[in-house]
Amino acid sequence: MANTEVSFVRTETLPPMAPPIGEQGIVKWLRENLFATPANGALTLVALYVIYVILSGSMPWIFNGVWNTSSLTECREVLDGTRGACFSVLTERWHQLIYGFKYPPDAYWRPNLTFVLMLVAIAPVLFFDLPRKMLIFTAIFPFLAYWLIWGGTIMTPIIALLGVVAGGFVYTRFVASNFAIGFFGAILAALVVWIIGGFMTPDTANENAMLQAVPSRDMGGYMLNLMLGVVCVSLSIPLGIALALGRQSDMPLIKWICVVFIEFVRGVPLITLLFVASVMLAYMFPPGTTTDLFLRVVIMITMFSAAYIAEVIRGGLAALPKGQYEAADSLGLDYPQAMRLIILPQALKISIPGIVNVAVGLFKDTTLVSVISMFDILGMIRGPILGGAAEWNGVYWELFLFACIIFFVVCYGISQYSQWLERRLATDHR
Amino acid sequence: MAEAATMQVSDEVAVTINNMNKWYGSFHVLRDINLTVNRGERIVICGPSGSGKSTLIRCINALEEHQKGSIEVDGTLLSSDLKNIDKIRSEVGMCFQHFNLFPHLTILENCTLAPIWVRKTPKKEAEEIAMHFLEKVKIPDQANKYPGQLSGGQQQRVAIARSLCMKPRIMLFDEPTSALDPEMIKEVLDTMIELAEEGMTMLCVTHEMGFARQVANRVIFMDEGQIVEQNEPEAFFNNPQSPRTQLFLSQILGH
Amino acid sequence: MAILSDPPEGPFRLSMLLSDTRYRSLTLQAITALVLALCLAYLYRNISTNLQAQGLSLGFSFLQDPSGYDINQRLVEYTSQSTHARAALVGILNTLLVAVLACITATIFGVIAGVLRLSNNWLVSKLMAFYVEIFRNIPVLIWIIIIFTIMTNVMPTPRAFRGDAATSSMLFDLFAFTNRGVYIPGPGFSNPFFASVGMNWLLVIAVLVGSFFGARAIGTWATKIQEATGDRPTTWYMILGVWLLPVAILLTVMGLTWDIPALKGFNFTGGIKIGGPLIALWFALSIYTGAFIAENVRAGIQAVSKGQTEAAGALGLRPGRIMNLVVLPQALRVIIPPLISQYLNITKNSSLAIAVGYADITATLGGITLNQTGRAIECVLLLMLFYLTASLLISAFMNVYNASIKLKER
Numbered sequence A: 001m002a003n004t005e006v007s008f009v010r011t012e013t014l015p016p017m018a019p020p021i022g023e024q025g026i027v028k029w030l031r032e033n034l035f036a037t038p039a040n041g042a043l044t045l046v047a048l049y050v051i052y053v054i055l056s057g058s059m060p061w062i063f064n065g066v067w068n069t070s071s072l073t074e075c076r077e078v079l080d081g082t083r084g085a086c087f088s089v090l091t092e093r094w095h096q097l098i099y100g101f102k103y104p105p106d107a108y109w110r111p112n113l114t115f116v117l118m119l120v121a122i123a124p125v126l127f128f129d130l131p132r133k134m135l136i137f138t139a140i141f142p143f144l145a146y147w148l149i150w151g152g153t154i155m156t157p158i159i160a161l162l163g164v165v166a167g168g169f170v171y172t173r174f175v176a177s178n179f180a181i182g183f184f185g186a187i188l189a190a191l192v193v194w195i196i197g198g199f200m201t202p203d204t205a206n207e208n209a210m211l212q213a214v215p216s217r218d219m220g221g222y223m224l225n226l227m228l229g230v231v232c233v234s235l236s237i238p239l240g241i242a243l244a245l246g247r248q249s250d251m252p253l254i255k256w257i258c259v260v261f262i263e264f265v266r267g268v269p270l271i272t273l274l275f276v277a278s279v280m281l282a283y284m285f286p287p288g289t290t291t292d293l294f295l296r297v298v299i300m301i302t303m304f305s306a307a308y309i310a311e312v313i314r315g316g317l318a319a320l321p322k323g324q325y326e327a328a329d330s331l332g333l334d335y336p337q338a339m340r341l342i343i344l345p346q347a348l349k350i351s352i353p354g355i356v357n358v359a360v361g362l363f364k365d366t367t368l369v370s371v372i373s374m375f376d377i378l379g380m381i382r383g384p385i386l387g388g389a390a391e392w393n394g395v396y397w398e399l400f401l402f403a404c405i406i407f408f409v410v411c412y413g414i415s416q417y418s419q420w421l422e423r424r425l426a427t428d429h430r
Numbered sequence B: 001m002a003e004a005a006t007m008q009v010s011d012e013v014a015v016t017i018n019n020m021n022k023w024y025g026s027f028h029v030l031r032d033i034n035l036t037v038n039r040g041e042r043i044v045i046c047g048p049s050g051s052g053k054s055t056l057i058r059c060i061n062a063l064e065e066h067q068k069g070s071i072e073v074d075g076t077l078l079s080s081d082l083k084n085i086d087k088i089r090s091e092v093g094m095c096f097q098h099f100n101l102f103p104h105l106t107i108l109e110n111c112t113l114a115p116i117w118v119r120k121t122p123k124k125e126a127e128e129i130a131m132h133f134l135e136k137v138k139i140p141d142q143a144n145k146y147p148g149q150l151s152g153g154q155q156q157r158v159a160i161a162r163s164l165c166m167k168p169r170i171m172l173f174d175e176p177t178s179a180l181d182p183e184m185i186k187e188v189l190d191t192m193i194e195l196a197e198e199g200m201t202m203l204c205v206t207h208e209m210g211f212a213r214q215v216a217n218r219v220i221f222m223d224e225g226q227i228v229e230q231n232e233p234e235a236f237f238n239n240p241q242s243p244r245t246q247l248f249l250s251q252i253l254g255h
Numbered sequence C: 001m002a003i004l005s006d007p008p009e010g011p012f013r014l015s016m017l018l019s020d021t022r023y024r025s026l027t028l029q030a031i032t033a034l035v036l037a038l039c040l041a042y043l044y045r046n047i048s049t050n051l052q053a054q055g056l057s058l059g060f061s062f063l064q065d066p067s068g069y070d071i072n073q074r075l076v077e078y079t080s081q082s083t084h085a086r087a088a089l090v091g092i093l094n095t096l097l098v099a100v101l102a103c104i105t106a107t108i109f110g111v112i113a114g115v116l117r118l119s120n121n122w123l124v125s126k127l128m129a130f131y132v133e134i135f136r137n138i139p140v141l142i143w144i145i146i147i148f149t150i151m152t153n154v155m156p157t158p159r160a161f162r163g164d165a166a167t168s169s170m171l172f173d174l175f176a177f178t179n180r181g182v183y184i185p186g187p188g189f190s191n192p193f194f195a196s197v198g199m200n201w202l203l204v205i206a207v208l209v210g211s212f213f214g215a216r217a218i219g220t221w222a223t224k225i226q227e228a229t230g231d232r233p234t235t236w237y238m239i240l241g242v243w244l245l246p247v248a249i250l251l252t253v254m255g256l257t258w259d260i261p262a263l264k265g266f267n268f269t270g271g272i273k274i275g276g277p278l279i280a281l282w283f284a285l286s287i288y289t290g291a292f293i294a295e296n297v298r299a300g301i302q303a304v305s306k307g308q309t310e311a312a313g314a315l316g317l318r319p320g321r322i323m324n325l326v327v328l329p330q331a332l333r334v335i336i337p338p339l340i341s342q343y344l345n346i347t348k349n350s351s352l353a354i355a356v357g358y359a360d361i362t363a364t365l366g367g368i369t370l371n372q373t374g375r376a377i378e379c380v381l382l383l384m385l386f387y388l389t390a391s392l393l394i395s396a397f398m399n400v401y402n403a404s405i406k407l408k409e410r
């Protein structure tokens, strides 16, 4: 054999050493990350130039900004020919951008409070680690929010809440024996409570209510975007679940209704659905009734997002291993029980990141209502502020920058949450 | 020892590694590695997970860069020169733990891809070569299937055949059997034994001690990025010197 | 062997409609059908009474009436005397125009940004991440309006190009960016083969299609040679020639001329005018969707595991070949399906044209025609029908594609 020095035993261990100079620290980092090859170096220079152009264009404008004048002409005088932003449009009109131009100013605290409460109500839904008891507040929140924002008599939300409680009571009572009885019984119970409550509330209840009533058409600004986004997404989740289950059903009629609905809604742009809300839906309601535009828009946007959410949930249902369905069946659970107890909790959990993405998309799409002349933040900018009186006619950048930032913060925040959740679910499931 | 002794080891040097060091960032993965491999040698590398075994053999065909010391393969010095890297890679074949077959190509196309584009072999000839090696790993009838349609053991054998199609003079194996079910391990090991018997120079990272005893002419034990012990298999297993080797062997042979 | 047991005999009881698996699904479906029919009947009754109250009736004959409005941006002949149907056609073509343009540029932006985001240049990849996050998280309508505002309020008026003291000048003396739109040189023929301009361009396109097949043939030929000898002939100059020469010859023979926009009086004449709304819509859809495509591209490339690149590298393939032979074929399977749905999104989002007055189908049929004729139901239905058809065509195409690339698994 050729090898004589085959056997070798290390007697003392080598300690770890620092990498050679040039292989560590900032020099190495720069070399590897910015100037690895000549082409890479050139790319770095181009990128630096782009950053320079962006910053040199925007920074002086921002830092030279004027914050306390009452019109564009005044602002221009202060700037005196130098380049700078007239942020005073924001300080002067921020309330219009946020609440629209008709919401009573002395009631601004109501949407503010609602917003804070909303964060509390949503928290337990988004973060599973929070105490489950908080969900009770989440359940009450919609009624509270309705009362705070629209004002009027407190009877309305209370009766609505009572109806739901009655329905829930009937449901839990009877669902154990038969799902259908529980379900329809609950609806019936709620309806009864609402009708009785409707009779009991005096017609004049709104007039001397604790909170001044504000009609929906007075809602506007960013508040309107948030309201539409939150209301429609929340309503569309149950509808989306129903559609997704319907699409999986083995009853052909139900399946096809769901398929047609989902594919139809996903096949048309949201704006056509908003047209339906603004010009067509009026024809479909009984003659003589008028519904407000806000409600009609909510109906259409909810349908729109429900179709997308249904597809996300269908993905979640499909991702569940078939064994889960079989296990549920073999335990002797019937369909509603299997869905409620075994399948949906898991499928929904996987679907949350997808649902959040739909929600972000939908929230951005709420700006489309400005096309059917509702005054959301974009409608406010293009309508009353830029197109109205001459005071601020011509201050585009400041306003658009504000709208961009306010959307970016929310959307980016939500999508970061979704990514965090995705990572977490990925590790949870192992 | 009986079988291994029948396999020829020549005096010709295939791989020389001299004082090689590698860092990941500031983490010192490989420390002062010195190793000479002669042509025809079959070396088994073992050691606890994270000890740098994969990194070591990946340095040999430049999948990882080393920062200090030198690696010479078949007389070609490994440097950042692309020509040298190309030359070395076409001489050195490698099999991965997770096979890494190309899922969008058939088995046959997997095997002919590199000969056609790197060796510039005419297609027909490349296919003949591929079929020859597929027969050798005993799956010629799967040639037109896709990797996803094969079992793990079959996929690993295809991966071996794919490397052999480049007519490498040295083969590197990185835990080729550790992602496989027990009944498939044997079919892959059989293929590797056959390869060894034909005189292929092999460096195998593996914990298949039976394989090491039967085929290897040297076993290397690595820990914390260093070669701790090396010896002929008989001596290595029966009479380990270093306490760390003893501990490791007692852990994997213990049950 | 399975023996089908007869269903247990017994009289039919009404409760079996709900409790027996054989009847329950039928019962439920019957109830659903009934509820659905009732709803539809109810809607129908409401609609017909509401229409009657306004003295209207459903019908599509209004499409044949003269529209009475003008459209600036049009690809086919159209005057205010043309019918509403013609206006809708102009709108459809405009929708397709902006959708196709935006799909092309969005793909270019998206691929560049997606690939650069994976670059090992830290600064460039961060810059691209910044681009993606900024554009994805701000509504596309805001982008459309911002760019439209730039087009109409920041660009100089044509007057600024006039005289010795002109404050603006044309780019390379060929392009004029004004607040009325962008003027670019328009190609024309001094020695055309056909009287109709369209036919000449069709000929050019036919030649280009021929070149496409020529280039493909060269590729096939090169592969044949490679299969036979092992060496792949160098073909890039041949392919370049096949693409350029025939078109160049045709254009020279037909006498290609460029009509360069020039200032006449207070406005530019000559060349092609691309209106501000079109530019705003096109550019905004491109950068917005480009950000999404960038993410798809990045995800697609990252979906190809590092092991694939390493295995190909270990076989001795060069990085360029690894990209072409191993990474791209796999990445494209991941990238193309979401890419097609992005195209679908562009088509649907192009309906936002109405916000800046670009005359697409939504703005013509769903906007002016609807307002002038008051035919809300008909117009909105037709509008939806158009988008639905487009979507179904695109998704049918996607399904075919998905089926054709499905990886074979056990």
Ligand SMILES: Nc1ncnc2c1ncn2[C@@H]1O[C@H](COP(=O)(O)OP(=O)(O)O)[C@@H](O)[C@H]1O
Pocket (backbone or CB within 6 Å): B024, B029, B047, B048, B049, B050, B051, B052, B053, B054, B055, B056
């Ligand atoms: N790309 C990498 N970046 C940083 N550290 C790495 C990388 N690859 C491996 N390591 C580290 O290097 C050490 C050796 O890894 P490896 O060679 O894969 O070990 P083995 O194959 O022996 O299990 C491990 O501690 C591992 O965490």
Ligand SMILES: [Mg+2]
Pocket (backbone or CB within 6 Å): B053, B054, B055, B174, B175
């Ligand atoms: Mg390893």
